[in-house]
Amino acid sequence: xxxxxxSANIEQIRQAKALGAIExxxxxxxxxxxxxxxxxxxxxxxxxxxxxPVSVEVIATECAAMLAEARDLVxxxxxxxxxxxxxxxxxxxxxxxxxxxxxxNATLVFSPNQALLAAxxxxxxxxxxxxxxxxxxxxxxxxxxxxxxxFRNYDLPTQVLAASIRHTSHFFQAALLGADAATxxxxxxxxxIKHPLTDIGLAKFLADWAKR
Ligand code: G3P
Numbered sequence: 001x002x003x004x005x006x007s008a009n010i011e012q013i014r015q016a017k018a019l020g021a022i023e024x025x026x027x028x029x030x031x032x033x034x035x036x037x038x039x040x041x042x043x044x045x046x047x048x049x050x051x052x053p054v055s056v057e058v059i060a061t062e063c064a065a066m067l068a069e070a071r072d073l074v075x076x077x078x079x080x081x082x083x084x085x086x087x088x089x090x091x092x093x094x095x096x097x098x099x100x101x102x103x104x105n106a107t108l109v110f111s112p113n114q115a116l117l118a119a120x121x122x123x124x125x126x127x128x129x130x131x132x133x134x135x136x137x138x139x140x141x142x143x144x145x146x147x148x149x150x151f152r153n154y155d156l157p158t159q160v161l162a163a164s165i166r167h168t169s170h171f172f173q174a175a176l177l178g179a180d181a182a183t184x185x186x187x188x189x190x191x192x193i194k195h196p197l198t199d200i201g202l203a204k205f206l207a208d209w210a211k212r
Contacts, residue, residue: 001174002181004052005189006163008032010045012186017049019189024052026127026163026183028083028107029059040076047077055105055125057083058093066093074102081124083107086114091121098122105161112146119151119158125181129164130174140164141173148177168192 004024005016008031016022025046032039047054054077058069066089070082082097084090085108094104098121105125106118110133115126128147130140147160159180165171168191174182184192 001179002052003189004055004161004181004183006031006165006183006185008035008042008046009186010035010042010049013046013049016186016189019193021189022050022052024054024181024183025050026055026083026105026161028055028057032056043073043076043080047079050079052079053081053103053105053125054079055081055083055107057085057107061087061089063089063092063096066090067096070097070102081105083127084123086118086126091117094118094121094123106158107163109147110143112143112150115147115158115160116150116156119156123158125159125161127161127163127183130162130170131164131166133164134166141170141177144174144179145177148179 002023003021004026005013005022006026007013008027035042043056056073058066060066060069073080073082081103083105084093086106094106097104103124105127106123107127109115109126109128118126128143133140133143144162162174162179162182165182165184165188171182171184
């Protein structure tokens with residue numbers, strides 16, 4: 001499973017990159033608005049820092065305007081992936097962008113049906129929002145599993161990118177199900193490293209060494 005960082009913060013991205021685990025970045029309008037400075041410069045900086053795909057979302061809601069934004073976004077760097085919400089207009093934009101050879105990440109996916117339509121339109125990635133489904137009492141992980149099954153049934157090339165990952169168990173479950181990628185906040189990435197037995201074991205090793 002590829003690991004992407006869900007962040008627009010360059011310091012966080014550098015911190016995650018230093019661990020050698022990050023193969024891409026996902027941003028969204030909320031994450032980019034938290035950062036001060038020119039958002040295009042921030043995106044350019046992220047794209048320079050990371051070799052893999054960097055998702056940047058369109059703000060427009062009409063297909064033609066989404067395509068115009070996408071045209072500008074792809075000029076920022078060759079590894080920009082256009083994030084497009086799965087709406088009627090968004091699906092049209094995904095199809096157009098696919099025909100033009102531009103990579104897309106279909107976002108705000110909450111059902112297997114939405115994922116299937118996005119894959120048919122030619123999305124490179126679909127991003128089911130696991131945590132937000134759990135928030136409303138649904139089973140986000142089940143949606144990942146269902147999408148994986150459907151994509152395998154029909155041998156669809158679209159990658160499943162588990163998003164809205166809130167804790168280590170989401171991450172583990174996504175890997176177990178065979179999700180192609182998961183995008184995680186830095187806090188979750190740091191939690192993945194921890195285990196109490198590692199800390200206890202290290203403390204004992206160091207204490208024993210100090211006694212020699
Ligand atoms: O990148 C989109 C997604 O990961 C958002 O997560 O925690 O805001 O639901 P969250």
